[in-house]
Amino acid sequence: MKTYLLLLCSVCVLSACSLDRSGLAGMPGGELSASPALACPGDTVVIRWDTQRPHHPSFCRFPNGNTPALQSCSSSRDCPIGGSACLDNYCNLCSAISNAAERRSECAAPSNQGCQPDLSARIAVTPAPTPPLAGGEDIAEHRGELTFVVQENSDIAFRSEVADPEGNRAGHPEWLGRIDLNARVEVVDPELLRTAANAYECRGSASWPSSRLEMMFPDASPRLRVLRVRNPNRFTVVGSIDGNPLRLEPGATQALGLLPQGLLQAQPAPEYLSTLPPVQCSPAFISGSYPNAPLELTLGCVAPE
Incomplete structure:
Protein backbone atom coordinates (compact mmCIF):
# COMPACT_ATOMS: atom_id res chain seq x y z
CA MET A 1 0.00 0.00 0.00
CA LYS A 2 2.85 2.38 0.82
CA THR A 3 4.33 1.87 -2.64
CA TYR A 4 0.90 2.69 -4.14
CA LEU A 5 0.68 5.90 -2.13
CA LEU A 6 4.12 7.02 -3.26
CA LEU A 7 3.19 6.30 -6.90
CA LEU A 8 -0.05 8.23 -6.48
CA CYS A 9 1.84 11.23 -5.10
CA SER A 10 4.31 11.06 -7.99
CA VAL A 11 1.48 11.05 -10.54
CA CYS A 12 -0.06 14.08 -8.86
CA VAL A 13 3.22 15.97 -9.01
CA LEU A 14 3.76 15.15 -12.68
CA SER A 15 0.20 16.07 -13.63
CA ALA A 16 0.14 19.21 -11.47
CA CYS A 17 -2.83 17.86 -9.51
CA SER A 18 -3.33 18.08 -5.77
CA LEU A 19 -5.23 15.97 -3.30
CA ASP A 20 -8.57 17.46 -2.31
CA ARG A 21 -8.29 17.51 1.48
CA SER A 22 -11.66 19.17 2.11
CA GLY A 23 -13.40 15.86 2.79
CA LEU A 24 -10.66 14.35 4.94
CA ALA A 25 -11.39 14.10 8.62
CA GLY A 26 -8.85 15.60 10.97
CA MET A 27 -7.24 13.05 13.28
CA PRO A 28 -6.44 13.78 16.94
CA GLY A 29 -2.97 13.68 18.39
CA GLY A 30 0.37 14.52 16.89
CA GLU A 31 3.03 16.97 18.04
CA LEU A 32 4.93 19.72 16.24
CA SER A 33 7.51 21.97 17.84
CA ALA A 34 9.98 24.61 16.69
CA SER A 35 12.86 25.42 19.02
CA PRO A 36 13.86 27.97 20.12
CA ALA A 37 10.31 29.34 20.08
CA LEU A 38 11.66 32.74 21.18
CA ALA A 39 14.63 33.34 18.90
CA CYS A 40 17.20 35.85 17.73
CA PRO A 41 17.84 36.72 14.06
CA GLY A 42 20.22 34.13 12.61
CA ASP A 43 19.33 31.37 15.10
CA THR A 44 19.06 27.81 13.82
CA VAL A 45 15.55 26.55 14.55
CA VAL A 46 14.88 22.82 14.92
CA ILE A 47 11.46 21.62 13.73
CA ARG A 48 10.39 18.31 15.29
CA TRP A 49 7.27 16.32 14.50
CA ASP A 50 5.65 13.12 15.71
CA THR A 51 2.28 12.02 14.29
CA GLN A 52 1.82 9.55 17.17
CA ARG A 53 0.09 7.06 14.87
CA PRO A 54 -0.20 3.48 16.17
CA HIS A 55 2.23 0.72 15.20
CA HIS A 56 1.10 -2.68 13.95
CA PRO A 57 2.94 -5.56 12.22
CA SER A 58 0.45 -5.55 9.33
CA PHE A 59 1.64 -2.06 8.34
CA CYS A 60 5.15 -3.43 7.59
CA ARG A 61 6.19 -4.28 4.05
CA PHE A 62 9.04 -6.32 5.56
CA PRO A 63 7.43 -8.35 8.36
CA ASN A 64 9.14 -9.61 11.50
CA GLY A 65 11.99 -7.15 11.17
CA ASN A 66 12.85 -8.54 7.70
CA THR A 67 13.17 -12.09 9.05
CA PRO A 68 11.13 -15.22 8.12
CA ALA A 69 9.47 -15.38 11.54
CA LEU A 70 9.50 -13.46 14.79
CA GLN A 71 12.26 -14.95 16.93
CA SER A 72 13.28 -13.98 20.46
CA CYS A 73 16.94 -13.76 21.42
CA SER A 74 19.27 -12.81 24.23
CA SER A 75 22.22 -11.95 21.95
CA SER A 76 22.96 -11.80 18.23
CA ARG A 77 24.43 -15.31 18.46
CA ASP A 78 20.86 -16.56 18.88
CA CYS A 79 19.84 -15.18 15.46
CA PRO A 80 20.40 -17.78 12.69
CA ILE A 81 20.33 -15.43 9.67
CA GLY A 82 23.68 -13.88 8.83
CA GLY A 83 23.85 -10.16 9.52
CA SER A 84 20.82 -10.13 11.82
CA ALA A 85 21.15 -8.53 15.22
CA CYS A 86 19.40 -9.04 18.54
CA LEU A 87 17.46 -5.84 19.13
CA ASP A 88 15.38 -5.55 22.30
CA ASN A 89 15.27 -9.35 22.58
CA TYR A 90 14.16 -9.98 18.98
CA CYS A 91 16.21 -10.89 15.89
CA ASN A 92 16.23 -8.06 13.35
CA LEU A 93 17.55 -7.67 9.80
CA CYS A 94 16.19 -4.24 8.82
CA SER A 95 19.78 -3.14 8.22
CA ALA A 96 19.86 -5.31 5.06
CA ILE A 97 17.24 -3.11 3.32
CA SER A 98 19.18 -0.81 1.00
CA ASN A 99 16.48 1.86 0.57
CA ALA A 100 16.81 4.16 3.58
CA ALA A 101 13.19 5.37 3.52
CA GLU A 102 11.84 1.82 3.34
CA ARG A 103 14.24 0.71 6.05
CA ARG A 104 12.87 3.39 8.40
CA SER A 105 9.15 3.16 7.61
CA GLU A 106 8.52 -0.37 6.28
CA CYS A 107 10.56 -2.50 8.68
CA ALA A 108 9.93 -2.68 12.42
CA ALA A 109 12.86 -2.28 14.79
CA PRO A 110 12.47 -3.93 17.27
CA SER A 111 10.89 -6.65 15.18
CA ASN A 112 7.80 -7.05 17.38
CA GLN A 113 6.92 -3.36 17.39
CA GLY A 114 5.19 -3.10 14.03
CA CYS A 115 5.15 -0.19 11.58
CA GLN A 116 3.01 2.90 11.22
CA PRO A 117 0.54 3.47 8.35
CA ASP A 118 1.38 5.27 5.11
CA LEU A 119 2.18 8.95 5.40
CA SER A 120 2.46 11.72 2.84
CA ALA A 121 3.48 14.96 4.51
CA ARG A 122 5.12 18.31 3.92
CA ILE A 123 6.33 21.19 6.09
CA ALA A 124 6.17 24.84 5.07
CA VAL A 125 7.74 27.85 6.78
CA THR A 126 6.13 31.26 6.23
CA PRO A 127 7.73 33.56 5.26
CA ALA A 128 10.08 31.29 3.33
CA PRO A 129 13.53 31.27 4.97
CA THR A 130 16.86 31.90 3.26
CA PRO A 131 18.33 29.43 2.50
CA PRO A 132 15.10 27.51 1.80
CA LEU A 133 13.95 24.74 4.12
CA ALA A 134 15.50 21.47 2.92
CA GLY A 135 13.59 18.20 3.09
CA GLY A 136 10.17 19.75 3.65
CA GLU A 137 8.46 17.85 0.81
CA ASP A 138 7.56 14.18 0.34
CA ILE A 139 7.94 13.32 4.02
CA ALA A 140 7.14 9.66 4.72
CA GLU A 141 8.48 9.40 8.28
CA HIS A 142 6.03 9.78 11.13
CA ARG A 143 8.73 11.23 13.34
CA GLY A 144 11.70 13.41 12.49
CA GLU A 145 13.30 16.83 12.48
CA LEU A 146 14.44 19.55 10.09
CA THR A 147 16.32 22.81 10.61
CA PHE A 148 16.26 26.30 9.14
CA VAL A 149 17.80 29.69 9.90
CA VAL A 150 15.24 32.20 11.17
CA GLN A 151 15.37 35.96 10.55
CA GLU A 152 11.82 37.07 11.39
CA ASN A 153 8.62 35.84 13.01
CA SER A 154 7.83 32.54 11.29
CA ASP A 155 4.85 30.18 11.11
CA ILE A 156 5.48 26.46 10.61
CA ALA A 157 2.75 24.28 9.12
CA PHE A 158 2.79 20.46 9.02
CA ARG A 159 0.22 19.07 6.58
CA SER A 160 -0.21 15.35 6.00
CA GLU A 161 -2.48 12.57 4.84
CA VAL A 162 -2.46 9.12 6.40
CA ALA A 163 -3.95 6.13 4.59
CA ASP A 164 -3.71 2.38 4.87
CA PRO A 165 -6.60 0.25 3.58
CA GLU A 166 -4.50 -2.77 4.50
CA GLY A 167 -4.96 -1.65 8.07
CA ASN A 168 -8.09 -3.81 8.00
CA ARG A 169 -5.75 -6.69 8.70
CA ALA A 170 -4.82 -4.95 11.95
CA GLY A 171 -8.44 -4.66 13.01
CA HIS A 172 -8.73 -1.09 11.73
CA PRO A 173 -11.38 -0.05 9.20
CA GLU A 174 -10.26 1.38 5.88
CA TRP A 175 -9.67 5.07 6.46
CA LEU A 176 -8.09 8.19 5.11
CA GLY A 177 -7.38 11.11 7.39
CA ARG A 178 -5.27 14.21 7.78
CA ILE A 179 -2.99 15.55 10.49
CA ASP A 180 -2.59 19.32 10.53
CA LEU A 181 -0.14 20.77 13.06
CA ASN A 182 1.18 24.28 13.55
CA ALA A 183 3.99 26.00 15.42
CA ARG A 184 5.38 29.53 15.57
CA VAL A 185 8.75 31.14 16.21
CA GLU A 186 8.84 34.69 17.57
CA VAL A 187 11.99 36.64 16.75
CA VAL A 188 13.25 39.33 19.13
CA ASP A 189 14.40 42.19 16.90
CA PRO A 190 15.63 44.38 18.41
Whole structure:
Protein backbone atom coordinates (compact mmCIF):
# COMPACT_ATOMS: atom_id res chain seq x y z
CA MET A 1 0.00 0.00 0.00
CA LYS A 2 2.85 2.38 0.82
CA THR A 3 4.33 1.87 -2.64
CA TYR A 4 0.90 2.69 -4.14
CA LEU A 5 0.68 5.90 -2.13
CA LEU A 6 4.12 7.02 -3.26
CA LEU A 7 3.19 6.30 -6.90
CA LEU A 8 -0.05 8.23 -6.48
CA CYS A 9 1.84 11.23 -5.10
CA SER A 10 4.31 11.06 -7.99
CA VAL A 11 1.48 11.05 -10.54
CA CYS A 12 -0.06 14.08 -8.86
CA VAL A 13 3.22 15.97 -9.01
CA LEU A 14 3.76 15.15 -12.68
CA SER A 15 0.20 16.07 -13.63
CA ALA A 16 0.14 19.21 -11.47
CA CYS A 17 -2.83 17.86 -9.51
CA SER A 18 -3.33 18.08 -5.77
CA LEU A 19 -5.23 15.97 -3.30
CA ASP A 20 -8.57 17.46 -2.31
CA ARG A 21 -8.29 17.51 1.48
CA SER A 22 -11.66 19.17 2.11
CA GLY A 23 -13.40 15.86 2.79
CA LEU A 24 -10.66 14.35 4.94
CA ALA A 25 -11.39 14.10 8.62
CA GLY A 26 -8.85 15.60 10.97
CA MET A 27 -7.24 13.05 13.28
CA PRO A 28 -6.44 13.78 16.94
CA GLY A 29 -2.97 13.68 18.39
CA GLY A 30 0.37 14.52 16.89
CA GLU A 31 3.03 16.97 18.04
CA LEU A 32 4.93 19.72 16.24
CA SER A 33 7.51 21.97 17.84
CA ALA A 34 9.98 24.61 16.69
CA SER A 35 12.86 25.42 19.02
CA PRO A 36 13.86 27.97 20.12
CA ALA A 37 10.31 29.34 20.08
CA LEU A 38 11.66 32.74 21.18
CA ALA A 39 14.63 33.34 18.90
CA CYS A 40 17.20 35.85 17.73
CA PRO A 41 17.84 36.72 14.06
CA GLY A 42 20.22 34.13 12.61
CA ASP A 43 19.33 31.37 15.10
CA THR A 44 19.06 27.81 13.82
CA VAL A 45 15.55 26.55 14.55
CA VAL A 46 14.88 22.82 14.92
CA ILE A 47 11.46 21.62 13.73
CA ARG A 48 10.39 18.31 15.29
CA TRP A 49 7.27 16.32 14.50
CA ASP A 50 5.65 13.12 15.71
CA THR A 51 2.28 12.02 14.29
CA GLN A 52 1.82 9.55 17.17
CA ARG A 53 0.09 7.06 14.87
CA PRO A 54 -0.20 3.48 16.17
CA HIS A 55 2.23 0.72 15.20
CA HIS A 56 1.10 -2.68 13.95
CA PRO A 57 2.94 -5.56 12.22
CA SER A 58 0.45 -5.55 9.33
CA PHE A 59 1.64 -2.06 8.34
CA CYS A 60 5.15 -3.43 7.59
CA ARG A 61 6.19 -4.28 4.05
CA PHE A 62 9.04 -6.32 5.56
CA PRO A 63 7.43 -8.35 8.36
CA ASN A 64 9.14 -9.61 11.50
CA GLY A 65 11.99 -7.15 11.17
CA ASN A 66 12.85 -8.54 7.70
CA THR A 67 13.17 -12.09 9.05
CA PRO A 68 11.13 -15.22 8.12
CA ALA A 69 9.47 -15.38 11.54
CA LEU A 70 9.50 -13.46 14.79
CA GLN A 71 12.26 -14.95 16.93
CA SER A 72 13.28 -13.98 20.46
CA CYS A 73 16.94 -13.76 21.42
CA SER A 74 19.27 -12.81 24.23
CA SER A 75 22.22 -11.95 21.95
CA SER A 76 22.96 -11.80 18.23
CA ARG A 77 24.43 -15.31 18.46
CA ASP A 78 20.86 -16.56 18.88
CA CYS A 79 19.84 -15.18 15.46
CA PRO A 80 20.40 -17.78 12.69
CA ILE A 81 20.33 -15.43 9.67
CA GLY A 82 23.68 -13.88 8.83
CA GLY A 83 23.85 -10.16 9.52
CA SER A 84 20.82 -10.13 11.82
CA ALA A 85 21.15 -8.53 15.22
CA CYS A 86 19.40 -9.04 18.54
CA LEU A 87 17.46 -5.84 19.13
CA ASP A 88 15.38 -5.55 22.30
CA ASN A 89 15.27 -9.35 22.58
CA TYR A 90 14.16 -9.98 18.98
CA CYS A 91 16.21 -10.89 15.89
CA ASN A 92 16.23 -8.06 13.35
CA LEU A 93 17.55 -7.67 9.80
CA CYS A 94 16.19 -4.24 8.82
CA SER A 95 19.78 -3.14 8.22
CA ALA A 96 19.86 -5.31 5.06
CA ILE A 97 17.24 -3.11 3.32
CA SER A 98 19.18 -0.81 1.00
CA ASN A 99 16.48 1.86 0.57
CA ALA A 100 16.81 4.16 3.58
CA ALA A 101 13.19 5.37 3.52
CA GLU A 102 11.84 1.82 3.34
CA ARG A 103 14.24 0.71 6.05
CA ARG A 104 12.87 3.39 8.40
CA SER A 105 9.15 3.16 7.61
CA GLU A 106 8.52 -0.37 6.28
CA CYS A 107 10.56 -2.50 8.68
CA ALA A 108 9.93 -2.68 12.42
CA ALA A 109 12.86 -2.28 14.79
CA PRO A 110 12.47 -3.93 17.27
CA SER A 111 10.89 -6.65 15.18
CA ASN A 112 7.80 -7.05 17.38
CA GLN A 113 6.92 -3.36 17.39
CA GLY A 114 5.19 -3.10 14.03
CA CYS A 115 5.15 -0.19 11.58
CA GLN A 116 3.01 2.90 11.22
CA PRO A 117 0.54 3.47 8.35
CA ASP A 118 1.38 5.27 5.11
CA LEU A 119 2.18 8.95 5.40
CA SER A 120 2.46 11.72 2.84
CA ALA A 121 3.48 14.96 4.51
CA ARG A 122 5.12 18.31 3.92
CA ILE A 123 6.33 21.19 6.09
CA ALA A 124 6.17 24.84 5.07
CA VAL A 125 7.74 27.85 6.78
CA THR A 126 6.13 31.26 6.23
CA PRO A 127 7.73 33.56 5.26
CA ALA A 128 10.08 31.29 3.33
CA PRO A 129 13.53 31.27 4.97
CA THR A 130 16.86 31.90 3.26
CA PRO A 131 18.33 29.43 2.50
CA PRO A 132 15.10 27.51 1.80
CA LEU A 133 13.95 24.74 4.12
CA ALA A 134 15.50 21.47 2.92
CA GLY A 135 13.59 18.20 3.09
CA GLY A 136 10.17 19.75 3.65
CA GLU A 137 8.46 17.85 0.81
CA ASP A 138 7.56 14.18 0.34
CA ILE A 139 7.94 13.32 4.02
CA ALA A 140 7.14 9.66 4.72
CA GLU A 141 8.48 9.40 8.28
CA HIS A 142 6.03 9.78 11.13
CA ARG A 143 8.73 11.23 13.34
CA GLY A 144 11.70 13.41 12.49
CA GLU A 145 13.30 16.83 12.48
CA LEU A 146 14.44 19.55 10.09
CA THR A 147 16.32 22.81 10.61
CA PHE A 148 16.26 26.30 9.14
CA VAL A 149 17.80 29.69 9.90
CA VAL A 150 15.24 32.20 11.17
CA GLN A 151 15.37 35.96 10.55
CA GLU A 152 11.82 37.07 11.39
CA ASN A 153 8.62 35.84 13.01
CA SER A 154 7.83 32.54 11.29
CA ASP A 155 4.85 30.18 11.11
CA ILE A 156 5.48 26.46 10.61
CA ALA A 157 2.75 24.28 9.12
CA PHE A 158 2.79 20.46 9.02
CA ARG A 159 0.22 19.07 6.58
CA SER A 160 -0.21 15.35 6.00
CA GLU A 161 -2.48 12.57 4.84
CA VAL A 162 -2.46 9.12 6.40
CA ALA A 163 -3.95 6.13 4.59
CA ASP A 164 -3.71 2.38 4.87
CA PRO A 165 -6.60 0.25 3.58
CA GLU A 166 -4.50 -2.77 4.50
CA GLY A 167 -4.96 -1.65 8.07
CA ASN A 168 -8.09 -3.81 8.00
CA ARG A 169 -5.75 -6.69 8.70
CA ALA A 170 -4.82 -4.95 11.95
CA GLY A 171 -8.44 -4.66 13.01
CA HIS A 172 -8.73 -1.09 11.73
CA PRO A 173 -11.38 -0.05 9.20
CA GLU A 174 -10.26 1.38 5.88
CA TRP A 175 -9.67 5.07 6.46
CA LEU A 176 -8.09 8.19 5.11
CA GLY A 177 -7.38 11.11 7.39
CA ARG A 178 -5.27 14.21 7.78
CA ILE A 179 -2.99 15.55 10.49
CA ASP A 180 -2.59 19.32 10.53
CA LEU A 181 -0.14 20.77 13.06
CA ASN A 182 1.18 24.28 13.55
CA ALA A 183 3.99 26.00 15.42
CA ARG A 184 5.38 29.53 15.57
CA VAL A 185 8.75 31.14 16.21
CA GLU A 186 8.84 34.69 17.57
CA VAL A 187 11.99 36.64 16.75
CA VAL A 188 13.25 39.33 19.13
CA ASP A 189 14.40 42.19 16.90
CA PRO A 190 15.63 44.38 18.41
CA GLU A 191 13.91 44.07 21.81
CA LEU A 192 10.93 42.47 23.53
CA LEU A 193 9.03 43.93 26.49
CA ARG A 194 6.98 41.77 28.86
CA THR A 195 5.45 42.59 32.22
CA ALA A 196 5.72 40.47 35.35
CA ALA A 197 2.49 40.93 37.32
CA ASN A 198 3.88 40.30 40.83
CA ALA A 199 0.29 40.16 42.04
CA TYR A 200 -0.61 40.42 45.71
CA GLU A 201 -2.16 37.32 47.30
CA CYS A 202 -3.32 36.53 50.79
CA ARG A 203 -2.03 33.04 51.57
CA GLY A 204 -2.48 33.09 55.31
CA SER A 205 -0.13 36.07 55.26
CA ALA A 206 0.51 38.87 52.78
CA SER A 207 2.56 37.63 49.82
CA TRP A 208 3.67 38.49 46.31
CA PRO A 209 4.48 35.04 44.85
CA SER A 210 7.60 34.72 42.75
CA SER A 211 7.53 33.74 39.08
CA ARG A 212 10.04 31.89 36.94
CA LEU A 213 11.58 33.75 34.03
CA GLU A 214 11.55 30.46 32.07
CA MET A 215 7.76 30.60 32.21
CA MET A 216 7.65 34.23 31.10
CA PHE A 217 10.04 33.54 28.22
CA PRO A 218 9.56 29.83 27.39
CA ASP A 219 12.05 28.07 25.10
CA ALA A 220 14.20 31.17 24.73
CA SER A 221 17.30 31.32 22.57
CA PRO A 222 20.60 31.02 24.49
CA ARG A 223 21.51 34.38 22.94
CA LEU A 224 18.68 36.21 24.73
CA ARG A 225 19.34 38.33 27.80
CA VAL A 226 17.18 40.31 30.21
CA LEU A 227 18.75 43.66 29.41
CA ARG A 228 16.95 45.79 31.98
CA VAL A 229 14.05 45.96 34.38
CA ARG A 230 11.83 49.02 34.92
CA ASN A 231 9.46 49.94 37.73
CA PRO A 232 6.34 51.56 36.18
CA ASN A 233 4.67 52.09 39.55
CA ARG A 234 4.32 55.26 41.62
CA PHE A 235 5.97 53.53 44.57
CA THR A 236 9.31 51.85 45.26
CA VAL A 237 9.56 48.12 44.53
CA VAL A 238 12.00 45.74 46.23
CA GLY A 239 12.82 42.11 45.56
CA SER A 240 15.28 39.97 43.59
CA ILE A 241 15.86 38.48 40.15
CA ASP A 242 17.81 35.23 39.81
CA GLY A 243 19.34 35.90 43.21
CA ASN A 244 20.32 39.50 42.41
CA PRO A 245 18.74 42.10 44.75
CA LEU A 246 16.41 44.72 43.30
CA ARG A 247 15.36 48.10 44.61
CA LEU A 248 13.68 50.34 42.07
CA GLU A 249 12.37 53.78 42.78
CA PRO A 250 9.20 54.90 40.95
CA GLY A 251 9.89 54.98 37.19
CA ALA A 252 13.49 53.80 37.66
CA THR A 253 15.32 51.36 35.37
CA GLN A 254 18.13 48.95 36.27
CA ALA A 255 20.49 47.36 33.73
CA LEU A 256 20.90 43.59 34.08
CA GLY A 257 22.25 41.50 31.19
CA LEU A 258 21.01 38.22 32.71
CA LEU A 259 19.88 34.99 31.08
CA PRO A 260 16.05 34.69 31.19
CA GLN A 261 16.07 32.10 33.93
CA GLY A 262 15.62 31.86 37.66
CA LEU A 263 13.11 33.42 40.04
CA LEU A 264 11.75 36.96 40.00
CA GLN A 265 10.20 38.20 43.23
CA ALA A 266 9.01 41.77 43.76
CA GLN A 267 6.71 43.66 46.11
CA PRO A 268 6.04 47.23 47.28
CA ALA A 269 8.70 48.52 49.64
CA PRO A 270 7.80 48.16 53.34
CA GLU A 271 8.00 51.92 53.87
CA TYR A 272 5.32 52.42 51.22
CA LEU A 273 3.08 49.70 52.64
CA SER A 274 3.21 51.42 56.02
CA THR A 275 1.47 54.46 54.50
CA LEU A 276 -1.54 52.45 53.28
CA PRO A 277 -4.77 51.67 55.14
CA PRO A 278 -4.48 48.60 57.39
CA VAL A 279 -4.75 45.21 55.70
CA GLN A 280 -5.57 42.04 57.61
CA CYS A 281 -4.49 38.71 56.13
CA SER A 282 -4.57 35.56 58.23
CA PRO A 283 -5.85 32.00 57.84
CA ALA A 284 -9.01 33.03 59.69
CA PHE A 285 -9.68 36.55 58.44
CA ILE A 286 -9.05 38.68 55.33
CA SER A 287 -9.74 42.39 55.09
CA GLY A 288 -8.45 44.74 52.40
CA SER A 289 -5.56 44.10 50.03
CA TYR A 290 -2.20 45.50 49.04
CA PRO A 291 -1.32 46.67 45.50
CA ASN A 292 0.41 44.53 42.90
CA ALA A 293 4.00 45.37 42.00
CA PRO A 294 4.34 44.86 38.22
CA LEU A 295 7.79 45.19 36.62
CA GLU A 296 8.67 45.60 32.95
CA LEU A 297 11.40 43.30 31.63
CA THR A 298 13.17 44.04 28.36
CA LEU A 299 14.85 41.23 26.41
CA GLY A 300 17.42 41.60 23.68
CA CYS A 301 19.91 39.46 21.75
CA VAL A 302 23.65 39.29 22.16
CA ALA A 303 26.06 38.47 19.35
CA PRO A 304 26.67 34.75 18.74
CA GLU A 305 29.83 33.36 20.29
